[in-house]
Amino acid sequence: MTEDQSAYEHPLVAARLAKVEAMRAAGEEPYPVNFERTDTAAQLHAMYGELPPSTDTGNRVSVAGRLMNTRDIGSLVFGVLQDGSGQIQLFVEADRLGDRFADFDDLDPGDWIGAEGEVVTTKRGELSVRVERFVLLAKGLRPLPEKWHGLTDVEKRHRYRHVDLLVNEDARMVMRRRVDVVQSIRKSLLDRGYLEVETPVLHHVPSGGLATPFVTHHDALGMDMFLRIALELHLKRLIVGGADRVFEIGRVFRNEGVSPRHNPEFTMLELYEALADYEDMATLTEALVVEAAERVLGTTDITYDGRPMSLKAPWRRLDYVGAVAEATGADWDPAMPIKEARKQAVAAGVEVEDPWGTGRIIAEVFESVVQDTIWEPTFVLDFPEEISPLARRHRSRPGLTERFEVIVAGNELANAFSELNDPVEQRRRFETQAAARAAGDHEAHPMDEDFLRALEYGMPPTGGMGMGIDRLVMLLTDQPSIREVVLFPHLRPE
């Protein structure tokens, strides 16, 4: 069945193909060009909420969708029709259909049909369309999964998402909520005067983040290019160009391992606001998440992985270095000698690599001993400069930057800075990163002269924030894996 060549020879497919050929032989088209629908399933249910049993409404409608199941009672058949809005029962009587009744009986689960008839309720009270006429809209050649259990094999659900969506209500719910979350964020930002923009996916320098890029090649230009790992530097160019508030919701690509929390391509929101700092970004980040939860779920009290969680603002605040100090019972300072930092890290059970400075070591200790302990959304504030090459120095704390991450359920949800806008300082940071890169750190930020040139024209004080949309959707749909919230997750070919 999985081999395309032999699929048509499979008895279950061959039987359906034979029906197609029989229809054509009888002068009927199994894949007609169109069908006029008057109502969807959801519209009918909304229109006739609570009718008593055995009601004839006198309303003649036409509906269209996939026939999911039939219950054949001799000269009476009940069908379940599923369209994009929901399901509606078809009530099919031999008396009413005449010669065509046998043809209805010949339909298979999975076939697309259009049906016309009066809206009625059955003796049991089920809202139905009492079919007077029907037409096959598209023959399904492959059998549907089992009607009760549906498709449960995770690999098949992801590989054949179209089947997953048509038989699993949960899959449809997750897709719907993802769409609603993105719409909510877009609305929240548009309402605040942000402009939605699109920036290049193909980059000359894989900049704006610390990650390994995918490399591709431009034939005509004869040069390698990189799929973007972040949206940051082009959006900042737009702030230089005079935009006050911009955002982009776009796909970024990171050439790293696949895990329940990482897909090689994922969706990022990034936004930049002139004359704002990271405190403004914190307020905005809370608002975006709260508004999405309220619009999509109607509440900020959610359950994730079996545990309750409140998304209500204000969120807890935690000092980054302070949290590491508390968790390890040792004093930490980004200015402390690397030797000492290394010793304390080892004491905390963290392995240290040679090119790392104190800031990077603190970051590793944070991820190892603090991050997993955070459940409800928490701002972790003031990151070491070494691991924050695009964030401005903290206005009062040496060695630190004005940067926070939002950690939820042990995962990074968002990352924001008061942006570094001093081009000379930015150049110095890039040079430091380039040195780390030369020393073997493949995820250090590369030099980006083109961006520096933009900064040299003057970027106003700016706040910026990036958020992982997939992770937000995971939270709001209570899904443990990113593969459940990405419609078509990465899989090796069969």
Added chain:
RNA sequence: GGGUCGCUAGCUCAACGGCAGAGCAGGGGUCUCUUAAAUCCAAGGUUGUGGGUUCGAAUCCCACGCGACCCA
């Protein structure tokens, strides 16, 4: 990259060294009020792939493929 587990009919699952089975779907019947309809009959398999052990392998061993989870 390492470890553990999984892969049997279209789908959901049994059988765990001794004749590969069931339910649903599909085929043929009965039934005008079903909601996973009920019911009778018949059919459906290279047990992920390739080796090996054995009188005998879905089952034990090895390799490979794909996936899940954990670790790096």
